[in-house]
Amino acid sequence: MGVKEDIERLKKEKKAVILAHNYQPPAIQDLADIVGDSLELAIKAKEATEDLIVLCGVQFMAETAKILNPGKKVILPVKDAGCPLADQLTPDMIKEARKNHPGAAVVVYVNSSAECKAEADVACTSANAAGVVRSLEETEVIFGPDSNLASWVQEQVPEKEIIPVPPDGHCPVHAVFEIGDTEEAKRLDYCIVCHPECEKSIRDKSDFVASTGGMMKIASEAGRWAVLTEKDMTYRLSKEYPEKEFLAYEKSVCKDMKKITPEILRNSLETEDYEIILDEEEMNRARGAIERMIAIRS
Ligand code: 13P
Ligand code: SF4
Structure with missing residues (x-):
């Protein structure tokens, strides 16, 4: 067999x-x-x-x-x-940020440990981050660990003050993209989509910014796509849309x-x-943050 x-x-x-x-x-x-x-x-x-x-x-x-x-x-x-981005946030960093910003809400990206989620008020993913932050009563929002996602959310929800923790948290897989990639894609007439974990300079040159699930949804809007995220995203896209062309970047590989x-x-x-x-008590506290995120979505 x-x-x-x-x-x-x-x-x-x-x-x-x-x-x-x-x-x-x-x-x-x-x-x-x-x-x-x-x-x-x-x-x-x-x-x-x-x-x-x-x-x-x-x-x-x-x-x-x-x-x-x-x-x-x-x-x-x-x-x-593991996830090298998730490793950049610790529960102590969240506690310290709360001390420095006592009135702030704490939003953790789902790319974080269960221990960190247990310290948060609410979780988010790249698909719902802006919606989660917009829904909060608090004006100040501690957000970690991805500083690029934090700045993307800040652009969409300008009425909030986002405090990235740590200030420079980032995903190494999305840090590989350069302006030359967007220029080349434009020259070849591709529609560009990038993940919000990409740096602002890349996001600004893209036609769309979307989570991986979001990329599946918007793919119908163009015929030829440059996909600025992990390379195997294009396998999923090509399977769903065999008639379309998806340009993958072999240099963007998540080894984990x-x-x-x-x-x-x-x-x-x-x-x-x-x-x-997982520890029972820690799990229960982390569940609160994730369940709250899911409830905001619906
Ligand atoms: P998505 O939530 O968009 O699937 O992203 C997960 C991730 O790890 C991106 O690097
Ligand atoms: Fe983590 Fe890999 Fe996703 Fe980057 S691509 S955030 S390293 S899981």
Whole structure:
């Protein structure tokens, strides 16, 4: 039997569902039951009725799934699939910022640890960040860890004062883009979409700024796209819109997202590794911030 058949059999035996992020390798996207952005995966995990949730993504995504559906076993097939952006925020930084800005609300990007979410008032993803911030009563908003997303939100919600914590938090995968990329894409007549984790200079030269889920929704608006985000986003886009052209940037690779292979996925279904185990009290506090985010969306 092949790996694909093994996975199908194990999924039935274990009553499992496989959720995969839009940046997962094509082979994993093809094996998943659901492929989506951070917000879509969080909502699917919350609604999952299966016994076992296999999260093909990175640590914070699997933690979010566990926090939202604590009665289920949640596994991340690779133990050390982290997020270098999430690592840039600590609970102490949030506590310090609260001390310095006592009247401010704390919004954490979902790309953060469960410990940080437990210190926050509300979470957000790139799909709903502006809406979450706009909905707050407070004028001052502590926002971390992505300073580029923070500045993008600031542009859309000028009535708030956003305080990025840390001041220079960024995703290395989105920091690779240069003005030369947008100039070249324009010269070749591509419509440009970039992720809000890109620097302001790149966002300003793009036709659209969107989360990975947002990119799926707006793709119908043009025929040829330069996609300034992680390279495998274009696999998902090309599958959904085979008649369109999507330019991928091979230099934009999230190494942590590439750690899962079909063989590793099969083994993880077999052994049920690596289970996400979080402190009960911390989980309950973090759930408040994520549930509040989901409620704002609806
Ligand atoms: P999305 O929420 O847009 O899928 O982004 C997740 C992410 O990690 C971007 O780098
Ligand atoms: Fe983290 Fe960047 Fe990878 Fe997204 S692309 S998971 S923000 S390192």
